[in-house]
Amino acid sequence: MLQRIQTIWLLLAVIVSAGLIFVLPLWENSAGEFVYAHEVLIALGMFLASAAISLVSIIMFKNRKLQFVLGRLNIILNLFLLGVFVYWSLTLPGEMDISEKGIGMFLPIISIVFIVLANKAIKKDEDLVKSVDRLR
Template sequence: MLQRIQTVYLLIAAGVSAGLIYVFELWITSNDEKVFAADINYVFAAFLTSAFLSVVAIFRYKNRKSQFMLGRLNIILNFFLIGFFVYQSLNVSGETAVSEKGIGMLLPIVSIVFLALANKAIKKDEDLVKSVDRLR
């Protein structure tokens, strides 16, 4: 059933991971150059993988356990992205490479929030199905 609330949450998470990376910069260098996620290949690949996992999870609605597992995997991937951004911003000594952090560094956090809400709704559906099966 595609008309569930977790579908909306997963679509928003996919939109954040795939669409907003072109809108918000990750940081601005000391030369006033904006660095987007598409400029760094492995960060771009991680964002697109996160969006792909969200879209795949939407169409796994018949197998809720698989959908839940894909959501967890996606959350872990976004935590790795956050870890990279924290490392990148704290590793630089004395503002030589990164002078201003952009709002793009917060995109994985937004994605994690919506993925957690989707997993909560998937778990709620799974519990509802189990309780109905118990009554039969």
């Protein structure tokens, strides 16, 4: 059913992954210009892939096991994206490219929290269905 709480959590993850990347900057370079995710091809691709996986997971509401697996895959993708951001911010020497980190670098963490909450609700639904099947 689409009116479950996991749909809301997954929709919030889609908004964070696909919508806020155009609003919140990833970092400020040494020239004082803000760099957004849509300007960095790797970050844009990973954010949009995360949003697409969340949308597919919303559509797969009848197959809860696949929905749960897609949620875990999305968490792994967001952790990898977070690792890329950490790598970029720590390996560049001094004031070379990333001068000041922006709030956009924390978007994968917010997305992970929403996906974990959705997976928790999916697991709860699956356990409820299994308990009802035992009574039959």
